[in-house]
Amino acid sequence: MSDLWYSLPALAQDIALTFALLLPALLVGALVLRGFAPWPLTRAILWRFRGASVMFVLLIAISVGMGIGLLAQERGLRRGTAQAADKFDLVVSAPGSELSVMLAAVFLQPTDMPLLDGATYDEIASHENVSVAAPLAFGDSYGDAPVIGTTAEFARDLADDRIEGRMWQASDEALAGALVPLGVGESFTPAHGHGDAAEGDAHGDAHLQIVGRMAPTGTPWDRAILLPVEAVWEVHGLANGHAPERAGQIGPPFDPDYFPGTPAVVVRAEALWANYALRSEFTRDRETMAFFPGAVLAGLYAVLGDIRQVMSLMALVTQGLVAASVLLGLFILSRLFRRQIALLRALGAPARFVFAVVWSFGAALLVAGAGLGLLTGVAAASVLSRVVTARTDILVTAPIGWSEIHFLAGFVSLTLLLSLLPAAVVLRQQVVDGLRA
């Protein structure tokens, strides 16, 4: 049986699970409604209590929508951050916190980092399995935009080779990220540091010109200005990585003797397996640290996974509470249409018919609320995604996935079963008391 299940495609599994979750409700519905046509009465009751009904539907919709929206958003955020780390196969830096280095290198969060020297860089760059070894030089900024020194190859890779204008060819040229408010042809002077602590006139004599603009990447790099790493070293009055006779060279190879240092190196291996070899090779006590940003993120998600579970549980509890209040409301409403129920009994309506009317009233509210909740969830996830994308520059899209559909199906099924309770209570009311009420 389990072999059969695992042999199914994922979509079939998802559909089957949704159906299985809905099955109890469908069975109960079929059993309760079999042979009767309660809908005209259900519609009449819905219309009579339209104000209360609309309130219930909205209440359910908002709670379901928030639950679904949050769950979708959390997954979207994970996907977005994973995508942002996609171009960073392996990062080598001085030993320290992998998380801090990842936040600095992938998400461009400013942090003070020790430097790797020229010899170390050379060892990485000249390793037989390394195809790309791009130094990343952080620390400067222009307005809100971090200014990052690196190699043309990495910049091109980051933009998937989609650059409007052209790649830099000299150390006074730069590329703007898609969201940087500088056009091609404009000049700027980088400030030393970031934000309020930035020293605007520290590099007063450096004027760099934007010669190209990178296509959007959906990562914080869209807000960065990239320039040749040589330019960063030069504006700090350091050697530019090349011997004096090759001072005009831009890009690798760098001369270890004239290499001022870099806080991090992004490494791409010739083959996937080689990444693992490189990681163990460059993980050395007190010298270097090598890690996969993707693995660090995965570790982070594992920690957050517990939070996700708590969130799911909270969403479920909230929904449960809303469902409970809806049931309570049904109890109260059922007191209001007590006379109509008594009348039906007096006219000879079987208990199951009365049960069907009350249950289908509750079911209509719950199904309408859940349906509207799905739409609310899609809207909430889309708004949240926009807010998160605007705040973090990490492109987050949060389409509703199967886990949300399963969540919704479970909610609908459970509450439809629970709404059997008020329907059963209505049947216990005395007919004559109801007629005289």
Added chain:
Amino acid sequence: MGLPLTISELVVPGGKGRVLLSLPKLELPAGALVGVRGPSGAGKSTLLYALAGLLEAEGSIRWGETELLRLGAERRTRFRADNIGMIFQDFLLFEELDAGANAALTALFRPRRERAAMRLRASKRLSALGLGDHAGRHVSSFSGGERQRVAIARAMAAEAPVLLADEPTASLDRASADRLIDDLVHLARDSGTTLIAVSHDRHLTDRMDRVLTITDGALLGDEATAA
């Protein structure tokens, strides 16, 4: 054709040892038109609800061959659906439905194959009661007399052999009440339905074959009328 009624040693208890109604013996032939009168709280409605099988009681209520008090709750309900039409003082219609849907209300819980015939009968009853052109109107726009006609059409849609009416004219003005009494009596006589109507309205009770008087839960009078 109506059902005959035989009651013997009927006692409807009211809790805490009280007796709401005690009726040692009563026999009504099929198709009889019977009025029930008496002061408020005397037990008239209690009699009506007991005859409908809506109250627990001791003794015997026999409609034709059926011993009502021996039936369980759901079989009593089924008996009511097949044999008893009920009319109430304040009509008890579904205001959100039109006259036709109200008159055919009981079709909703009938087997599918019976529904169309039931709707047709309800529609014919409405026509016979002068509401044939208004079947599509919502009953909320109807006058009291029109509403009670819809209720009568509903009670008679299943061609029940017994009609139980609880103060059917009490919410109507005199002219409407008189027209309704005419219609009710004609319909009952034409179809041979047994009609038991609890009423303070002499205009109604005077048109019955017999009038029972109930006071303090006991039958104090049983007289034939000139009708």
